[in-house]
Amino acid sequence: PEAHAQEPQMGGTLRMQMAIKAQRDPRTWDWSELANACRGWLEYLVDYQRDGSLQPVLLESWEASDDATTYTLHVRPGVTWNNGDPFTASDVAHNIERWCDASVEGNSMASRMGSLMENDAMREGAVEVVDDLTVRLNLSSPDIALIVSMADYPAAVVHPSFTGDDPVANPIGTGPYLPVSYDPGIGAVVERNPDHTWWNEGNGAYLDRIEFIDLGTDPASWIAAAEAGEIDLNYQAQGDIIDIFDAIGYPRSEAVTAATIAVRFNQDNAPYDNKDVRLALQKAVNNAIVLELGYNDLGIVAENHHVCPIHPEYAELPPIEADAAAAMARLEEAGHATTEFELISIDEPWQAETCDAVAAQMRDAGINITRTILPGATFWNDWTKYPFSATEWNMRPLGVQVLNLAYRTGGAWNETAFSNEEFDSLLDEANGIADADARREVMARIETIMQEEGVLIQPYWRSIFRNAAENVHGAEMHPTFVVDYVKYWKS
Amino acid sequence: MDPLNWFEILARMAQQFLPVWVALVVTYALSIRFKRRLGLYGKLFDSTVGMIGFGIVLFWLFTALFADLIVTHDALSQVSGMRNEPPGSALRDPRDLYPYYLLGGDSLARDVFSRMVMGAREVLRIAPFAAMISFMIGITLGLPAGYFGGKLDTGLTFLANLVLAFPVILLFFLLVAPEIQETIIPSVMAGILFLVPILFVTILLNARFFTQPAKRNLYVGGVLLVGVWAYAGLVFDADPVGLWSMSPNLLNVFVAVVFVNAPTVFRIVRGITLDIKSRDYVAAAQTRGEGPWYIMLWEILPNARGPLIVDFCLRIGYTTILLGTLGFFGLGVSPESPDWGSTINAGRRLLTVYPHPALVPAIALMSLVLGLNLLADGLREESLKD
Amino acid sequence: MLLFLLRRIGLMLVTALCLTFVVFALTNMPAKLETLAKTQAGSRMSDAEVTSWLERNGYAEPMLVRYGEWLGVMPGWVRVDADGSVTGRCVALRGTDDAAGERCGLLQGDWGFSTRFRAEVSDVIAARLGATGLLMMWVLIVMVPMALIVGVLAGMREGSRTDRTLSTFAIASTATPEYVSGVLFIALLASSTVGISPILAEWGWIDGRVLFQGNARSAIEDITLSNFTLPVLTIALYGMGYVARITRASMTEVMTQQYIRTARLKGVAFSKIVLRHALRNALIAPFTVIMLQIPWLLNGVVISEVLFSYPGFGWTLYEAAVNNDIELLLAASVVAVVVVLVTQLISDIGYVYLNPRIRIS
Amino acid sequence: MSDWTPNQPILEIENLSISFFTRLREIPAVMDFSCRVMAGEAMGLVGESGCGKSTVALAVMRDLGVNGRITGGTIRFKGRDLTNMGQEALRKIRGSEIAMIYQEPMASLNPAMKIGAQLAEVPMIHQKMARAEALKLARQVVADVRLPDPDRILDAYPHQLSGGQQQRIVIAMALMSKPALLILDEPTTALDVTVEAGIVDLVGELAEKYGTSMLFISHNLGLVMEVCDRITVMYSGEAVETGDIKDVFDKMRHPYTQALFRSIPLPGASKTARPLQAIPGNFPLPHERPPGCNFGPRCTYFEAGRCDAREIPMVPVAGDERHDSRCLRIDEIDWSASRAAETGEARAPIGDVVLEMQEVRKYYEVSASTLFRGGDPKVVKANETLSFDAREGETLAIVGESGCGKSTFAKVLMGLETATGGQIMLFDENVQSTPIQARNTDTVSSLQMVFQNPFDTLNPSMSVGRQIVRALEIFGVGKNDAERQQRMLELLDLVKLPREFATRMPRQLSGGQKQRVGIARAFAGNAKVVIADEPVSALDVSVQAAVTELLMDIQRKNKTTLLFISHDLSIVRYLSDRVLVMYLGHVVELGTTEQVFAPPYHPYTEALLSAVPIADTRIEKKRIVLEGDIPSAVNPPPGCPFQTRCRWKSQVPGNLCETEVPPLRDVGGGLQLKCHLSQEILDGMEPVFTFAAE
Numbered sequence A: 001p002e003a004h005a006q007e008p009q010m011g012g013t014l015r016m017q018m019a020i021k022a023q024r025d026p027r028t029w030d031w032s033e034l035a036n037a038c039r040g041w042l043e044y045l046v047d048y049q050r051d052g053s054l055q056p057v058l059l060e061s062w063e064a065s066d067d068a069t070t071y072t073l074h075v076r077p078g079v080t081w082n083n084g085d086p087f088t089a090s091d092v093a094h095n096i097e098r099w100c101d102a103s104v105e106g107n108s109m110a111s112r113m114g115s116l117m118e119n120d121a122m123r124e125g126a127v128e129v130v131d132d133l134t135v136r137l138n139l140s141s142p143d144i145a146l147i148v149s150m151a152d153y154p155a156a157v158v159h160p161s162f163t164g165d166d167p168v169a170n171p172i173g174t175g176p177y178l179p180v181s182y183d184p185g186i187g188a189v190v191e192r193n194p195d196h197t198w199w200n201e202g203n204g205a206y207l208d209r210i211e212f213i214d215l216g217t218d219p220a221s222w223i224a225a226a227e228a229g230e231i232d233l234n235y236q237a238q239g240d241i242i243d244i245f246d247a248i249g250y251p252r253s254e255a256v257t258a259a260t261i262a263v264r265f266n267q268d269n270a271p272y273d274n275k276d277v278r279l280a281l282q283k284a285v286n287n288a289i290v291l292e293l294g295y296n297d298l299g300i301v302a303e304n305h306h307v308c309p310i311h312p313e314y315a316e317l318p319p320i321e322a323d324a325a326a327a328m329a330r331l332e333e334a335g336h337a338t339t340e341f342e343l344i345s346i347d348e349p350w351q352a353e354t355c356d357a358v359a360a361q362m363r364d365a366g367i368n369i370t371r372t373i374l375p376g377a378t379f380w381n382d383w384t385k386y387p388f389s390a391t392e393w394n395m396r397p398l399g400v401q402v403l404n405l406a407y408r409t410g411g412a413w414n415e416t417a418f419s420n421e422e423f424d425s426l427l428d429e430a431n432g433i434a435d436a437d438a439r440r441e442v443m444a445r446i447e448t449i450m451q452e453e454g455v456l457i458q459p460y461w462r463s464i465f466r467n468a469a470e471n472v473h474g475a476e477m478h479p480t481f482v483v484d485y486v487k488y489w490k491s
Numbered sequence B: 001m002d003p004l005n006w007f008e009i010l011a012r013m014a015q016q017f018l019p020v021w022v023a024l025v026v027t028y029a030l031s032i033r034f035k036r037r038l039g040l041y042g043k044l045f046d047s048t049v050g051m052i053g054f055g056i057v058l059f060w061l062f063t064a065l066f067a068d069l070i071v072t073h074d075a076l077s078q079v080s081g082m083r084n085e086p087p088g089s090a091l092r093d094p095r096d097l098y099p100y101y102l103l104g105g106d107s108l109a110r111d112v113f114s115r116m117v118m119g120a121r122e123v124l125r126i127a128p129f130a131a132m133i134s135f136m137i138g139i140t141l142g143l144p145a146g147y148f149g150g151k152l153d154t155g156l157t158f159l160a161n162l163v164l165a166f167p168v169i170l171l172f173f174l175l176v177a178p179e180i181q182e183t184i185i186p187s188v189m190a191g192i193l194f195l196v197p198i199l200f201v202t203i204l205l206n207a208r209f210f211t212q213p214a215k216r217n218l219y220v221g222g223v224l225l226v227g228v229w230a231y232a233g234l235v236f237d238a239d240p241v242g243l244w245s246m247s248p249n250l251l252n253v254f255v256a257v258v259f260v261n262a263p264t265v266f267r268i269v270r271g272i273t274l275d276i277k278s279r280d281y282v283a284a285a286q287t288r289g290e291g292p293w294y295i296m297l298w299e300i301l302p303n304a305r306g307p308l309i310v311d312f313c314l315r316i317g318y319t320t321i322l323l324g325t326l327g328f329f330g331l332g333v334s335p336e337s338p339d340w341g342s343t344i345n346a347g348r349r350l351l352t353v354y355p356h357p358a359l360v361p362a363i364a365l366m367s368l369v370l371g372l373n374l375l376a377d378g379l380r381e382e383s384l385k386d
Numbered sequence C: 001m002l003l004f005l006l007r008r009i010g011l012m013l014v015t016a017l018c019l020t021f022v023v024f025a026l027t028n029m030p031a032k033l034e035t036l037a038k039t040q041a042g043s044r045m046s047d048a049e050v051t052s053w054l055e056r057n058g059y060a061e062p063m064l065v066r067y068g069e070w071l072g073v074m075p076g077w078v079r080v081d082a083d084g085s086v087t088g089r090c091v092a093l094r095g096t097d098d099a100a101g102e103r104c105g106l107l108q109g110d111w112g113f114s115t116r117f118r119a120e121v122s123d124v125i126a127a128r129l130g131a132t133g134l135l136m137m138w139v140l141i142v143m144v145p146m147a148l149i150v151g152v153l154a155g156m157r158e159g160s161r162t163d164r165t166l167s168t169f170a171i172a173s174t175a176t177p178e179y180v181s182g183v184l185f186i187a188l189l190a191s192s193t194v195g196i197s198p199i200l201a202e203w204g205w206i207d208g209r210v211l212f213q214g215n216a217r218s219a220i221e222d223i224t225l226s227n228f229t230l231p232v233l234t235i236a237l238y239g240m241g242y243v244a245r246i247t248r249a250s251m252t253e254v255m256t257q258q259y260i261r262t263a264r265l266k267g268v269a270f271s272k273i274v275l276r277h278a279l280r281n282a283l284i285a286p287f288t289v290i291m292l293q294i295p296w297l298l299n300g301v302v303i304s305e306v307l308f309s310y311p312g313f314g315w316t317l318y319e320a321a322v323n324n325d326i327e328l329l330l331a332a333s334v335v336a337v338v339v340v341l342v343t344q345l346i347s348d349i350g351y352v353y354l355n356p357r358i359r360i361s
Numbered sequence D: 001m002s003d004w005t006p007n008q009p010i011l012e013i014e015n016l017s018i019s020f021f022t023r024l025r026e027i028p029a030v031m032d033f034s035c036r037v038m039a040g041e042a043m044g045l046v047g048e049s050g051c052g053k054s055t056v057a058l059a060v061m062r063d064l065g066v067n068g069r070i071t072g073g074t075i076r077f078k079g080r081d082l083t084n085m086g087q088e089a090l091r092k093i094r095g096s097e098i099a100m101i102y103q104e105p106m107a108s109l110n111p112a113m114k115i116g117a118q119l120a121e122v123p124m125i126h127q128k129m130a131r132a133e134a135l136k137l138a139r140q141v142v143a144d145v146r147l148p149d150p151d152r153i154l155d156a157y158p159h160q161l162s163g164g165q166q167q168r169i170v171i172a173m174a175l176m177s178k179p180a181l182l183i184l185d186e187p188t189t190a191l192d193v194t195v196e197a198g199i200v201d202l203v204g205e206l207a208e209k210y211g212t213s214m215l216f217i218s219h220n221l222g223l224v225m226e227v228c229d230r231i232t233v234m235y236s237g238e239a240v241e242t243g244d245i246k247d248v249f250d251k252m253r254h255p256y257t258q259a260l261f262r263s264i265p266l267p268g269a270s271k272t273a274r275p276l277q278a279i280p281g282n283f284p285l286p287h288e289r290p291p292g293c294n295f296g297p298r299c300t301y302f303e304a305g306r307c308d309a310r311e312i313p314m315v316p317v318a319g320d321e322r323h324d325s326r327c328l329r330i331d332e333i334d335w336s337a338s339r340a341a342e343t344g345e346a347r348a349p350i351g352d353v354v355l356e357m358q359e360v361r362k363y364y365e366v367s368a369s370t371l372f373r374g375g376d377p378k379v380v381k382a383n384e385t386l387s388f389d390a391r392e393g394e395t396l397a398i399v400g401e402s403g404c405g406k407s408t409f410a411k412v413l414m415g416l417e418t419a420t421g422g423q424i425m426l427f428d429e430n431v432q433s434t435p436i437q438a439r440n441t442d443t444v445s446s447l448q449m450v451f452q453n454p455f456d457t458l459n460p461s462m463s464v465g466r467q468i469v470r471a472l473e474i475f476g477v478g479k480n481d482a483e484r485q486q487r488m489l490e491l492l493d494l495v496k497l498p499r500e501f502a503t504r505m506p507r508q509l510s511g512g513q514k515q516r517v518g519i520a521r522a523f524a525g526n527a528k529v530v531i532a533d534e535p536v537s538a539l540d541v542s543v544q545a546a547v548t549e550l551l552m553d554i555q556r557k558n559k560t561t562l563l564f565i566s567h568d569l570s571i572v573r574y575l576s577d578r579v580l581v582m583y584l585g586h587v588v589e590l591g592t593t594e595q596v597f598a599p600p601y602h603p604y605t606e607a608l609l610s611a612v613p614i615a616d617t618r619i620e621k622k623r624i625v626l627e628g629d630i631p632s633a634v635n636p637p638p639g640c641p642f643q644t645r646c647r648w649k650s651q652v653p654g655n656l657c658e659t660e661v662p663p664l665r666d667v668g669g670g671l672q673l674k675c676h677l678s679q680e681i682l683d684g685m686e687p688v689f690t691f692a693a694e
């Protein structure tokens, strides 16, 4: 049976619990679910693998210059769109241009393409179509994360005719599947496209049909559906839910990630503009206990600097220690012994629980803290402005990526209002070092600054989990929540 | 240490509840002794159903009162190693803490027993108070609507029906939303809603004592003083002494709950008023030349108390359920609050493996509502008998 | 009769108008619009992006104007972009550029567009109402006879042991809110680890892993005993106690009436007294209550549909509220008002037909 | 079947004791009650409210409810003991051999069943008759009770019939299977006198026709006299005297019976000449009965040590057949001795006009049926052109059937409603369109009202004293609380209530006591004019007398003008100076009491008088039974309001009665009539009452 199990089996219908949200332009996607539903026909230039490597998909290969300012992309030959058009270098260029259009609200790709942009649009000459199968990118500044960014879920490659908002309504793509139905909040169905020859024929597209079932956010109903045999796997399970799924015959698969929760201060708001306050609050919290109580010990302890041991450039610093008494003393010194702090979080259970655990630690130390939990819809309205709140950060393959996004002075997603010249310039420097080991030295200093400035309490790096029935294969949890159902199969 | 068995758990819980038992015994002994002199309350002790119901309600009431004496742990503190532990589990490292989690730990390693006890306080702090304000509003509007009739009645009834036509949950989603919390809407509504009780008592006393200005000024002045003080604290959070205050969140919940309940009370009061106003003693008051408010508040209202008290009991129960509903939709009061609704909702996810964190507050909530219902039933039965 | 109906319909319209305006006002507050923009166009948008999105999608006009647009008394908004493409409320709804500048609101039969479900509101509501209609039908089929039987049996002989037992049961059932009973039912009947399902499965009494399904999603396609029992039971149980108590009260009252005594002293047997003399009179009050319960059950429907993820009207209402789907919410409130007032109407008319005392005079 | 023969008693109750078991105590409602009804006999059962009349009746039906139990004695029906009969056997007897008729006709009929079905049920159950046949029988019985158009009635629901018609249906239902015994528990109390007269006639006739025995329960001695052959007087759970009607009425042999008769106004009684005598003290509650004779504490012939020593047995009265009394001193008392206080006080002098009403009209607008037919509102003409005046110290009685507009008039006068037209002058002040809130305190306090229902006039949740003090506060009497308190106690004295009643709650008072408090409250502001809207009609006869006397007393003392509204002509005759007879909102007759009660009469007054049952064997009465029902005030008949029921109509030439409202004209001596009848016919009218013997 062992050998038998290795051989992918063709056919079958897979039913997966996953939120189905209203579709829109891929570059503005803000939920991986949006991308996952479309992965059957919208493919990517490159894929990020579970093991951390990058695998070329619509590209065959690429090269970067040493200083990471010039990239040459080789387009995979023989790829066709499902309407029959061949896939060429100009399609690649067209997509990059789309990504660079910052005038589209919510286009998050624009923030990743900064080195190719100028005035909210693609810089003249940034992208050169060398020939039908070659594209050259000329960067204005070094960017080691450019190719990795192209594996991010909003970087789905669309046909030049795609204008509207909805990739389901007009599903022209290069992949082997086609959408059958798509009802936000209810579910979606994709089926294998019989009229299209997929470039990677034979290495996937095993399933005939995939049904996504949106069961809402309440994990109890996922369990109920599983108990009733209505789903084969879930999208993601958290905390005790994982155990329950285990118990009812849906074993878990784990992905160790650099995804985390940032319990961050906004330095524009008093009293968090006071570094002593920040450090005192940090000191009151034992990250290991937060991991245990807030996240069931399903991850690894983090060190308040937002660089993960699995990042290639991670530099190990001396361990941090919690000390409730010292924390309170420091707070007293800063004159905030009786100040009432308010920790805001979204209503997502694991985040709320983590914050509850953080708050409980602070309370144990004698700090006066209250909690506020906001529903998702409202939380995101002001997520960068809350004085003291927790934000979930998905994993980025490189350590510098999140730092660039979230801690650089004036960054759009800089929710901490952290502004430190040394940090900014060190980050610039790191961005230009393509070699990870070389980058690590700069990183050590960057991480230290983060800790010394008390930018955030980052209790842990979370592992993420998926439970699937035993006859589902290839569907192990992916660190960036990729559901590449093209590769899944059922026995 | 070994975990406790069920017998030990029960024994230890009974021990923790000692203050409640004492208070219960004293109350019952006194009440039964003097029941003939205590009017409707005394009659309650003639009805088994009523006594059981009252006992349950009183149990929770005393639990709320003596919560600080009863709890074994802080309701918010989390103890390492106690996540989802079953009832009777011993603490790994008790130090100076109570060595057991009597009813186990929840998913955040907090003591389920203590949370349930503190939850009683949380629930009994809001529900009766909200029901009371609803009643005052329903009464203040229902009396004139029933008494004067005409356009006023038509208008108020339309408004009441308007609110009643609103699906409760939609109303909650619209009113308890955090976005609304930041606007002035809750404050304005609270401003209006909390004004009514003050007006109510003022008119009540004025109607009664206007023939004796000295007394009237004293009473009304006193009421206004306390009223304005509480009002400033509750609505504007501007109480100089700091006795009265309400978080915007709570205020919002409060306003929403009152808003949902008041129209129903209005309808009941209006109906009773229509009935009572045709009685001769009302006519007698009219022939004395009494003002309409005196007649409404002193002639009609006291005689409507029977059904109103019954409904009040039911309404507290209903409000408790409503608060739970809010918790169910994540709209509840403060997030760590041990109130039963949110606790049930939090515990329900793990129900199939760790039933205790959800079951304990669920049973508590059920028993309180059941008690209130039984009490109302007993009261209804006894008030009909004479 | 006609005049009466017209008056009622008029009242309904006015109520709906007031109500939708309140809903409109509350859902269109700046903060809520911001939420909408973010759920629609990306949760991590900047403020400037939000403003421009709102402007481009017609949310920037004054609220009254937009309420007028929704009603259909004002022409829908139109926007001509620099590149000449025309967008607008009616363009989107009708699908042609010609419609720009027309009125397309409720009066024209356009219920608007649901931002959450990306579909015409009328389609969404129609589909979901159908689903809830089925649910309600089963709830009533289960609840009403059970409640009436319990109530009549209990009220038949006040104070008897049957009465005490059944009344306590009825009270307990009203004291158990849906979110408690639903949860208990799932734990008890729909879990393969606790409750009775594992035992039954072990004995081989049930084929699947669980007795009933704790999830009713599959009921949209095919209603089965297994997937529909729990949601129906959950709603029915809470309402049942209430109706049963009303029936009991009504029955006990009727049983003390003179005419029952007359019948007894005429020599009518007890069972006949209950069936022929008491029942009809006793059922007048519960009838009204049952009708008035229907809108009240909506609460339970929302909870139960969300709990069992059954996409009906209650679930839609929840989703619309959570996602600030303005036009869907408005339509849902109109439906709610209509349901409330129509049931009231039926209850009034039914009362008259059941109660000969009013009918003839 | 037992060996019962028709010459044995059909119902024989022996030493019956019945108790109700409440949570607090056992209430012995009936003790040692015996009574015997022969075939074809009508037995009357009289006594004060609460003395156990209904309990006896229900015991015969074996329907005492969950907490009632027969604790001793036997009830034999046709020789069979009912007390230990099984349910099934009982069911066979109920409705077929014993039938019962209750006080409230409306409540006795199932509102949701057609009359026909309810009637037909009886033979269908007992004789297993087919439905069609049963309906035919029903039709016949309905015709027997003289209901017009039986087919329509069989097909109607109860509410479509008037009260009188309903009561006839109830009687019909009882007669459906020709029962041997008919129990009637106050069958006419809820009905108007004119309707009552019809029913009483009917019952008598039918009993004769069907040969039914009757147990007739009533507190109205007059009624009992008209219907029954024999009577049993009950007091506090036991029979105190029983015998033939004539024997008991003329030669009563128990102090209670005597006292009862003295407290009802008989023709000839008058407030100045032969005042009523209330029985002193209160009726004992069943569980607070004194030892020995129950009536002892209230009896003028009470002899301590003897009457309260032991149970008193029933003893036969010498010289009479089947006449028993429960009195120890039956042979010692001089039963023919006239009453102690034979002379009443002189009537108060009558002063100036204090109140004058001119052409007062009150119309109500009512929108018809609320639900289905909206549209045009209808007008209820509750009062039509009322004109009269009242003087200081005078008692003006206003009589008329239910719904004729008496209370409306009172409300208009009080200012609770404003008149539609006309003038009301109170002490030369026009108060016609001034609602009460706008009147000044003096006017308000000088014009007060005593209400009909004693159980309703006091706020149940305020102590008696408080309610009086509140009136004092409002009327501005007294400077401070202490003074008002003092005045309140004086008022309690005035109405002869003990002072400790001040702290009692109304529910701790009996009906008569409540009514006294109501009176005290009305006089709190030294009222000059008091309107009493049926102040005693809800009270027991003996209490009635006491309250009436009290009102008279106060009137004499304060020179109050009393407007006494009533439908009870006996009491009106007893206490009023002048009488105003109303019919359908119109004043049909107005004159002094003597004038009104003697010919010439308005035809309506004549009928009203003849309908009054008189508990005096010496008086003979003309029987005039009014046909038809009282017309609705919403669409009154054209012309004379009474023309639809008037037996004199044929005497008026042409169709004057149908077309023209007659004017109110003086027919001599100040008597005013609203009638088209010519003076000769009026002068030729015969008196309704004649004293037979004298």
Ligand SMILES: Nc1ncnc2c1ncn2[C@@H]1O[C@H](COP(=O)(O)OP(=O)(O)OP(=O)(O)O)[C@@H](O)[C@H]1O
Pocket: D020, D021, D022, D027, D029, D047, D048, D049, D050, D051, D052, D053, D054, D055, D056, D065, D067, D068, D219, D286
């Ligand atoms: N179900 C009962 N429970 C307790 N006491 C009762 C019950 N029914 C009657 N009684 C008491 O029994 C006594 C006799 O009542 P009953 O109804 O026979 O009087 P009644 O002579 O018919 O009076 P009325 O003229 O008012 O009808 C009263 O004191 C009453 O309070």
Ligand SMILES: Nc1ncnc2c1ncn2[C@@H]1O[C@H](COP(=O)(O)OP(=O)(O)OP(=O)(O)O)[C@@H](O)[C@H]1O
Pocket: D364, D365, D366, D380, D381, D382, D400, D401, D402, D403, D404, D405, D406, D407, D408, D409, D567, D633
């Ligand atoms: N508020 C009102 N609205 C409409 N009609 C009324 C109103 N009050 C009284 N009526 C009508 O006016 C007429 C006279 O009523 P009123 O109460 O004066 O009669 P009454 O002589 O006092 O009768 P009763 O002896 O039954 O007390 C009745 O037909 C009654 O239905």
Ligand SMILES: [Mg+2]
Pocket: D053, D054, D055, D185
């Ligand atoms: Mg009686």
Ligand SMILES: [Mg+2]
Pocket: D406, D407, D408, D533
């Ligand atoms: Mg009246």
